[in-house]
Amino acid sequence: MPKILIVGGGYAGFYTAWKLEKHLRKGEAEVIMVDPLPYMTYLPFLPEVAAGSIEARHAVVSHRRHLKKTTVINAKVTNVDHANKTATITPPVGEPHELAYDQIVVTAGSVSRTFPIPGIAENAIGMKAIEEAVAVRDRLMNNFDKAATLPAGPERDRLLTVVVVGGGFAGIETFAELRSLASALLKNYPQLKFEDTHFHLIEAMGRIMPEVSLPTSEWVLKDLAKRGANVHLDTQVVDATDGNVGLSTGEVIPSDLIIWTAGVMANPKVVKSSGLPADPRGRITADATLRVVDGEQIVEGAWTAGDISAVPDLSGGGVGGFCVPNAQHAVRQAKRLAKNLVAVLRGEEPVNYFHKNLGAVAGLGLYNGVFQSGKLALKGFLAWIAHRGYHGLAMPSWERKFRVLWGWWNNLWLGRDIVSLEAVQTPRAFFEEFASKPRPAAAEAPAPKAAEKAAEPVAEKAADEVAEKAPVAAK
CATH class of the missing domain: 3.50.50.60 (FAD/NAD(P)-binding domain)
Structure with missing residues (x-):
């Protein structure tokens, strides 16, 4: 064959x-x-994975389970x-x-397409893999835990500041979903207020989401502004060392979470x-x-x-x-x-690929979204329904569809699962901390000291005197 x-x-x-x-x-x-x-990642779900709306394993498709006749290596x-x-x-x-x-x-x-900006390779994280989405979610939740123990000040502000670089669909969805997650977390942290959280989106162009019309993108900007988000247009990141994001405008934003979505x-x-x-x-x-x-x-x-x-x-x-x-x-x-x-x-002629774009749909956090197809634009709750409906159906296999839909249904009644499992990235740390280790081997007997060597002649002289007195005692 x-x-x-x-x-x-x-x-x-x-x-x-x-x-x-x-x-x-x-x-x-x-x-x-x-x-x-061993799996395919359904990339449009990564922002919802990062926001805790979808279980990470449900956003991937197992190769071996669904490719029954293919040899998978x-x-x-x-x-x-x-x-x-x-x-x-x-x-x-x-x-x-x-x-x-x-x-x-x-x-x-x-x-992810990056540029040689100081600090980006060392401090930023992308949004192209399921592992990255999980890491972003856990980092944000862990930062809330840390910030809740600190007094107001620069260190707490840095922990509660998120910077997303890139204003395309991936960047906007990630930005909006994380803003929605942060707002939902506040009810569990009475020590923190909405004003303590800071979200910044950096976009080099003069607009966001070029896939939709200008009026639609402007509506998204206004919607994000209402939720306390800061969008920096016509702005570039020039430095990201030591947890400080330097912008081309001269502004510096201290942040513990920098997410790079500026193209592929x-x-x-x-x-x-x-x-x-x-x-x-x-x-x-x-x-x-x-x-x-x-x-x-x-x-x-x-x-x-x-x-x-x-x-x-x-x-x-x-x-x-x-x-x-x-x-x-x-x-x-x-x-x-x-x-x-x-x-x-089979000796037949191939056919040209032709597909006209059906439109664009994006989720902007729970119960909010945007949809654009030609001149038709939907915003808010209806667009959010269209977003979930489209991607729920587009997810490969009924087995995966059911897992995603079941998760959405559970979250509708139970809310987001806000447990962070960041420690899973170092799974042996807890075991190693308390594991019994072999004692170091016993050291060899030390060599005779100088004083001991000096005492040897004295001991020999005493022995000679005893030997001389022995015959007298016998007599």
Whole structure:
């Protein structure tokens, strides 16, 4: 059977494998998916995970549970020799090995795009992985615990200050959800007041949320202002060392929680190791059928989709003529890619990918949201219902849908779970603190001291005198 190797198990990779299982006949091809993680993360839920509205494990989809006919390998693809159609698989344990394939699908997604700003790499955290969302939630809750024990002053202000960099959808949703969480936490901390919490959003452009109309984005700004949020437009972060966020305006904001959401870029390690052609922005180049191309020439046996790829947007709505990196395109590209790949295996012609943006929907905390589709704009509670309805249905598999919906239903009556488990990041610390340890080995007997050596001649003289007196006593 021909082997189909899928590099990356995120949106595009998971859906490609899922749909190939559906379209391939028995014995028609073998599908192998390689990803260092055992799950796909549903990225639109990360802000709600950070806000404690969704259980972290419910926002991910297990590869092995839902890909019954796919061989799942938890490892990294560290090199691709497409001329010989072999890939180097590097597992976390064991030696790297070569894997031969007939068709390769590169869907390794994107990573946070950062700039060489002092302190960002050391002190900021992104919002591209489930682990990051959990860490943000636990940090904010732990900071409330610490601040409640401190008197009013600079240290308490620093603990209760959140800075989010980036005013796109990811940044606004994260910012609004955390603001909502902080407001909800205050009722459990009588020592703290609303005025003690400080939220700052830093955006380099003159507006937020370019995916929606200007009036809609202005409404969001006003809504955030009502909730005590500070939005800094036309402002850049120039420094983030020692817990102090320096802005291009000269203002300095002390903060213990800096969240970076200022854009994404194609996974650079996978693009470089693949050896496939890429555009100046580091994305693997593709045509509208999702086959990899080198200029005008098709690279036979190579496919790509999702954030790692530069796919033409035939609807005319893309930036620079290409599909924007979002979940909506990644899922639909993967479905089309799976059909096209099966068609090529059967000697049929692939079909161009075409998708017109359905609109944008964002949650802005509990019972508040915004929805934009063409000229239609919804705000507030109705938009929040649309947000949850859309993403609840878009979550892959009924098993995952049920877990998310059940969590929302429980929270409706029980409220958010405000327990922080930050200590889980150092799970052995408590055990090590009280664990009995072997005593150090006994030291060797010390060498004779100088005084002892000096006493030796005296002892010998005394012994001689006793020996001399012994015959007299006998006589």
